[in-house]
Amino acid sequence: MPxxxxxxxxxxxVDREGGVSPCAACPIREIAVCGALQSDELGALAxxxxxxxxxxxxxIFYEGDPARHVFNVxxxxxxxxxxxxxxxxxxxxFLFPGDFLGLAYDETYTYTAEPIERSALCRFxxxxxxxxxxxxxxxxxxxxxxxxxxxxTAQDQMVLLGRKTAREKLASxxxxxxxxxxxxxxxxxxxxxxxxxxxxxxxxxxxxxxxxRTFTAxxxxxxxxxxxxxxxxxxxxxxxxxxxxx
Amino acid sequence: MPxxxxxxxxxxxVDREGGVSPCAACPIREIAVCGALQSDELGALAxxxxxxxxxxxxxIFYEGDPARHVFNVxxxxxxxxxxxxxxxxxxxxFLFPGDFLGLAYDETYTYTAEPIERSALCRFxxxxxxxxxxxxxxxxxxxxxxxxxxxxTAQDQMVLLGRKTAREKLASxxxxxxxxxxxxxxxxxxxxxxxxxxxxxxxxxxxxxxxxRTFTAxxxxxxxxxxxxxxxxxxxxxxxxxxxxx
DNA sequence: CGATATCTTGAGGAATCTCAATACTAGTGG
DNA sequence: CCACTAGTATTGAGATTCCTCAAGATATCG
Numbered sequence: 200m201p202x203x204x205x206x207x208x209x210x211x212x213v214d215r216e217g218g219v220s221p222c223a224a225c226p227i228r229e230i231a232v233c234g235a236l237q238s239d240e241l242g243a244l245a246x247x248x249x250x251x252x253x254x255x256x257x258x259i260f261y262e263g264d265p266a267r268h269v270f271n272v273x274x275x276x277x278x279x280x281x282x283x284x285x286x287x288x289x290x291x292x293f294l295f296p297g298d299f300l301g302l303a304y305d306e307t308y309t310y311t312a313e314p315i316e317r318s319a320l321c322r323f324x325x326x327x328x329x330x331x332x333x334x335x336x337x338x339x340x341x342x343x344x345x346x347x348x349x350x351x352t353a354q355d356q357m358v359l360l361g362r363k364t365a366r367e368k369l370a371s372x373x374x375x376x377x378x379x380x381x382x383x384x385x386x387x388x389x390x391x392x393x394x395x396x397x398x399x400x401x402x403x404x405x406x407x408x409x410x411x412r413t414f415t416a417x418x419x420x421x422x423x424x425x426x427x428x429x430x431x432x433x434x435x436x437x438x439x440x441x442x443x444x445x
Numbered sequence: 446m447p448x449x450x451x452x453x454x455x456x457x458x459v460d461r462e463g464g465v466s467p468c469a470a471c472p473i474r475e476i477a478v479c480g481a482l483q484s485d486e487l488g489a490l491a492x493x494x495x496x497x498x499x500x501x502x503x504x505i506f507y508e509g510d511p512a513r514h515v516f517n518v519x520x521x522x523x524x525x526x527x528x529x530x531x532x533x534x535x536x537x538x539f540l541f542p543g544d545f546l547g548l549a550y551d552e553t554y555t556y557t558a559e560p561i562e563r564s565a566l567c568r569f570x571x572x573x574x575x576x577x578x579x580x581x582x583x584x585x586x587x588x589x590x591x592x593x594x595x596x597x598t599a600q601d602q603m604v605l606l607g608r609k610t611a612r613e614k615l616a617s618x619x620x621x622x623x624x625x626x627x628x629x630x631x632x633x634x635x636x637x638x639x640x641x642x643x644x645x646x647x648x649x650x651x652x653x654x655x656x657x658r659t660f661t662a663x664x665x666x667x668x669x670x671x672x673x674x675x676x677x678x679x680x681x682x683x684x685x686x687x688x689x690x691x
Numbered sequence: 692c693g694a695t696a697t698c699t700t701g702a703g704g705a706a707t708c709t710c711a712a713t714a715c716t717a718g719t720g721g
Numbered sequence: 722c723c724a725c726t727a728g729t730a731t732t733g734a735g736a737t738t739c740c741t742c743a744a745g746a747t748a749t750c751g
Contacts, residue, residue, distance in 0.1 A: 354535075408741085444529045
């Protein structure tokens with residue numbers, strides 16, 4: 200049973216025959232791995248790609264599934280998580296448009312990937328993707344850089360989880376979200392926080408109650424404002440940054 | 446001021462002229478990135494490599510240093526760590542013979558690398574190493590696999606830091622150490638734990654007192670024995686594994 | 692507009708931390 | 722070879738942060 204639907208038109212396929220790749224018009228290409236390719240190479244990408252659309256509540260893949268594809272998020276937001284046998288969950292990351300997903304040394308995924316809102320992704324069969332890499336060393340190098348980057352981000356998160364207080368964790372989280380939105384060219388200050396308290400808690404190694412109380416504390420301290428529609432204004436980014444600790 | 450001494454003979458250089466690479470005799474080559482090269486390609490590796498020796502108490506590089514080299518641990522053990530402005534420390538990993546070190550997307554290292562005991566490493570100038578990768582795609586692919594692996598390990602550690610109890614953290618730690626020793630072909634059961642309580646605490650997101658108390662608790666529960674010389678016998682690996690949670 | 696999920700707030704409890712004293716270990720010099 | 726020292730580890734008692742359990746408030750969606 201498929202975990203999502205393949206939606207051919209999630210990515211425009213026009214002109215594939217004519218030699219113009221849908222990727223050429225992709226708004227996030229430059230910030231994604233695909234940006235490593237020249238325009239005349241994009242056809243090769245489009246040839247192995249399927250556009251998929253996923254709704255919140257479904258899954259892209261589960262921990263333990265055979266790792267048959269790699270993905271690129273084009274719209275929406277995705278959470279990556281792992282479970283302990285008794286159900287405790289740790290979210291290891293949130294992905295946004297442009298982010299790459301599915302690198303696996305193993306033959307199976309080591310984490311679950313689920314959209315937290317309606318999202319679209321480009322899906323590449325892993326084998327074809329690897330063949331593509333063989334012919335495009337620039338792209339492979341980019342992927343390596345990307346992995347290094349993710350590794351550095353993972354280390355940030357370890358510092359957060361192992362050594363920061365609840366207040367520091369939430370401050371870091373909000374600032375990081377804001378920075379990432381900025382890099383994608385979206386509004387960085389009232390920052391959009393699409394995830395639930397449960398997701399934030401499982402990401403920061405806290406309970407939902409502590410997350411809620413800490414939001415209240417930051418608000419009462421005049422550091423943030425909670426706006427409608429899951430938006431948060433960073434009233435005092437400087438202080439917030441000082442609290443976040445790096 | 447150099448942070449360590451270059452010790453030409455830390456890696457045997459005999460026969461470089463004669464075309465036989467010191468790497469050919471390297472006992473950890475197969476488990477390291479270098480294993481991706483054929484024997485007739487090893488000369489290229491040796492040409493750009495320096496052997497370095499470092500003592501506990503020194504550093505290989507610090508967070509923020511320009512990332513001019515990449516390394517491979519050949520003997521000993523190395524800790525990677527990051528600091529918060531107020532001095533709180535998080536150790537993000539321990540490296541053992543065969544482990545690769547120094548991947549950096551940035552121009553500077555994002556973490557500090559220090560030996561926790563007398564160690565030897567192969568050091569490669571980053572630029573030369575990247576040039577080498579250009580000519581040896583198999584090695585680059587291996588490096589990518591390695592990075593994926595590290596990413597999965599980092600996720601394990603996030604689960605540990607965010608969602609495990611002190612008892613579970615220590616059990617996981619001991620089992621992981623044991624497994625890694627085994628993969629290197631060393632004794633897996635009385636497992637050698639070369640790091641101090643402080644290092645273990647900073648790795649597991651605990652205090653040294655809690656680490657110490659938890660060691661005592663595991664010992665009293667009959668799960669481990671503490672032997673002389675920083676060795677720990679896993680008396681009941683099965684139960685320990687169940688406690689570790691994955 | 693009701694139903695359901697999500698979020699907030701409160702009170703009490705538990706795990707871990709802090710501070711402090713003592714014990715152990717390894718290395719050094721007599 | 723032993724005594725001394727400095728670093729490292731253990732143990733205890735009390736403090737603190739965060740968690741658990743529970744109730745009420747708010748938001749979301751059909």
